[in-house]
Structures are given as structure tokens and as C-alpha cells.
Amino acid sequence: MKRIAVLTSGGDSPGMNAAVRAVVRKAIYHDCKVFGVYRGYAGMMDGDIKELNLGSVGDIIHRGGTMLYTARSEEFKTKEGQLKAVENLKKHEIEGVVVIGGDGSYKGAQKLSEHGIATIGAPGTIDNDIPGTDFTIGFDTSLNTIIHSIDKIRDTASSHERTYVIEVMGRHAGDLALWSGLAAGAETIMLPEVEYNMEEIIDRLERGAKRGKKHSIIVVAEGIGSGVEIGETIQKQMNIETRVTVLGHIQRGGSPTGFDRVLASRLGAHAVDLLLKGKSGLAVGIENNQLCSTSFDEIFSKPHEIDTKMYELSSQLSI
Template identity: 65%
Template sequence: MKRIGVLTSGGDSPGMNAAVRAVVRKAIFHEVEVYGIYHGYEGLIKGDIKKLEIGSVGDIIHRGGTMLFSARCPEMKTEEGQLKAIEQLNKHGIEGLVVIGGDGSYMGAKALTERGFPCVGVPGTIDNDIPGTEFTIGFDTAINTVIDAIDKIRDTATSHKRTYVIEVMGRDAGDIALWAGLAGGAESILIPESADDINDVIARLKRGQDRGKKHSIIIVAEGVGSAVEVAKKLEELTDFETRVSVLGYIQRGGSPTVADRVLASRLGAQAVSLLLEGKGGRAVGIEQNRLVDYDIIEALTQKKHTLDHQMFDLSKELSI
């Protein structure tokens, strides 16, 4: 293989640039040309493709977002869109493709793989919801952003003796809520993987009140519902004064942490190694700090991301 492509797709995440950098420099080190595909699958279909050199990825390892930009592309879900994508890849002489993104991005890579084009998926999403890897690129940065916000909000909650309900991202996965909630000492963590009742939340709040606690933090994963609705319910059923903070897209931005820069570098380089070994249709990940790879089609059809329920149980034990 003498020419590969790289694209970022779906929601951006801190560390994507570090992964792009690793793909480009690992490939060039092995005398393989690299072509950057701009604006994700939409750019691929339109032919927005340019050759990347070593200097093209200089001074980006510390930057959030993605230098290749990103976009949603419904057309990639169609047969016509997939054939156009392969046509562009062939037109530019690209023999293998590295796709950096979340499960939607993996679905595009899966489609190309099923049509015979070798792809390797690299997990880039703050949600940490990709099967086959313990951590995804951007997750560590996101939870550090959330914990910084929790610490600041707790100062205000303490000063005014209020209960703050904080909504975090994660889509259908509760990892951001769980990790940040445990690290931030939240009294309750509401996640889609556990059917916690509002009465359980109230019981914990009242136990804290009975021992003299004047403020509380409740973390709500967006997959559960709206923090506004949770706060409204609490005020209807109790005498607790609540305030709501929806952290939103601030969680996706910022300079990636050391953990995300290293993870992105390792996974991006491993993706190139697999293509150079003639292994397409794979996805890379990290398990027990060891690089792994697995069949991308199998991962999306048979594997499922699971939350650490022991950690969730611990959060309840420590919030008594």
C-alpha cells in the first residue's frame, strides 16, 4: 500500500488532531503518501481531498477540534453515496482509509468495508460509547472539562445552600456522567443504563439534609432526559431550592489532555500499521493499556458498549 486517506467524521472530540498527526507521520515514515479528506464523508463524496505532508500536521497535537473539519452526511447511508465515495477514493489512487469518529463514522467505514474497500476505524468521540475499546479519544478531556465545571458550581451551591442539577453529554451512554459524578462527589448520578427513580434521589438528598448538609450536586446524563425536568420534579416533591446548569458543547472543546494525546497517537499509528499489513475492515482500541484491533463489522453488529456498574455502585456507596 502506497497511498492512504484519513478523515474525521461526526461530532468533533479533543485529540482528533493528534490522531490525524499520528496517521500522517507514521505513514510518511514508512514512505506512504497520505491524503486528507476534508469535511468527513460529505467531503469524500464531493472529492474534497488534498495531499498532506509532514508540515501539514505541525502544531496541531495540542489543539481541540479537527483540522480536517467534520460534517454529518446522510448520503453516505445510501448505496449511491457509498459508490460515489469509492469512486473518489479510486480516482485519487487511495488504497486504504483511516476513519476517525464515533459509531456513525464506523457505520460508513463498515459500508465501505462490505464493498471491498479496506478501512480502519479509530474511536474518536467524547461519549466513550464505542464497543471494543475501554476509552475513546476525547473522553478524558471531556470529563476533565465537566469536573472543572462541577468544582466551580459547587462553590456557588455551597454559598447559597442550593441543589444544583447539572446536565452532561453522552447521548445514550452514561460514562461522562458516571466518571465526572464520582470524581466530583455528586450526591446522585442519573444515567440511561440504570433505572434510578426520582424517589431514590430525594431519599439521598434528605439523608444529607438530616446530617446537616446544605447543598447537593446531581448529575444527569442527557440520555436520561432534561436536567430542567429533573429539577422541576424535585421542587414539586420537596422543599429543596434547585438551579440547573446544562454544560452543552463546552464539553467537546479545549486542548486535549495528556491521556487523550497519547491515546490518539497510539491508535492513529496502529491504524496505519494495520493497513500496511494488509488488514482492512478493522477497528482499533485500547484494553488494559494494550492496543487491540477487531473486525469492524462484528463490532457494530455483535459487540455492545457496557458501563462499569461496579463504579456506579461505588458512587452510591460514597454519596451516603
């Protein structure tokens, strides 16, 4: 294999640039030509494909977002859109593609593989919801952004003796809420994977108030519902001053942490190694700090699961 392409797709995540850099430089090291596909699958269908060199990825390892830009595409979900994309790849004589993104991006990568283009996925999403890897690129950076935000909000909550509901990202996955809530000492963590009981949450807040607790932090994963509505319910039932903060897209931006830079570099390089070995239809990952790969079929067959022991610990420590 002598001509490889790389693209980023779906929601951006800190560390995507580091992964792109690793793919480009690893491929060039092995005497391959590398092409960047701009704006994801939409750009692939539009032919927005350009050759990259060593300088193309200089000075990006520390930058958030993605230099290749990203987009979502409904057209690519159709067979006609996929064939259009494949035709553009073949015009550049591209034999293999590294797709950096989440589960939706992986589904697109699987379609490319079925159309005869070798594809390897690399998990780029802050949600940490991809089976086959302990961590996804961007999760650690987003986690630290949330923790810093909660720490600041706690100062205000303590000063004004208020309860704060903080809504974090994660779609249908609660890893960001669980990890940040445990790290920031939240009194309650609400996850889509765990059925919650509002009466129990109210009871916990009331017990805290009776022993003199002046403020509380409740972390809500967006997949569970509206943080605003949950805050309104608490304020109405307890008659206490409650504020809601929706952190939103601030969680996606920023310079990637050292962990995410190293993770992205390792996974991007591993993806190139697999392509050079003739592999396709796989996603790279890291388990127990060892590089691994998993077929797309297996990834799609597994539901995302949280660490139940960690969730139990968070409840035990927030009594």
C-alpha cells in the same frame, strides 16, 4: 499499500488532531502518500481530498477540534452516495482509509470496506461508548472539563445552599456522568444504563438535609432525559431552591489532555500499521494499556456497558 487517506467524522472530540497527525506522519515514515478527506463522508462524496505532508500536521497535536473538519451525511448512507465516494477515492488511487469517529462513522467505514476500500477505524468520541476499547479519543479531556465545571458549581451551591442538577453529554452512554460524578463527589448520578427511582433520589436528598447538608450535586446523563425537568421535579417535591446547568458543547472543546494526546497518537499509528499489513474492516483500541483491534461486526453486535462496580461505589460514597 502506498496511498492512504484519513478523515474525521461525526461529533468532534479533543485529540482528533493528534490522531490525524499520527496517521500522516506514520504513513510518510513508511513511504506512503497521505491524503486528507475534508468534512468527513460529505467531503469524500464531493471530492474534497487533498494530499498532506509533514508540515500539514505541524503544530496541531495540542489543538482541540479537527483540522479536517467534520460533518454528518445522510446521502452517504445510500448506495449511490457510497459509490460516489469510492469513485473519488479511486481517482486519487487511494487504497486504504483511516476513519476517526464514533459508531456512526464506523458504519460508514464498514460500507467502504464492503466496496473494496481497505478501512480501519479509530475511536474518536467523548462518549466513550465504543466496544473494543477501554477509552475513546476525547473522553479524558471531556471528563476533566466536566469535573472542573462541577467544582466551580459546587462553590456556588455551597455558598447559596442550593441543589444543583448538572446535565452532561453522552447520548445513550453514561460514562461521562459516572466518571465525573464519582470524581467530583456528586450525591446522585443518573445514567441511561441504570433505571432510576425519583422517590429514592428525593429520599436521599431529604436524609442529607436532616443531617445538616446544605447543598447537593446531581449529575444527569443527557440520555436519561431533561436535566431541567428533573430539577423542576426535585424543587416541586422538596420545596428547595434548585438550579440546573446544561454543560452542552463546552464538553467537546479545548486542548486535549496528555492522556488523550498519547492515546490518539498510539491509535492513529496502529491504524496505519494494520493497513500496511493488508487488514480491513477493523477498529483499533486499547485494552489494559495494550493496543488491539476488533472487527466492525463484533463492535456492532455488542451493547455499551458501564462499570457496575464503579456505579455501586459512587452510591456507597455518597451516603
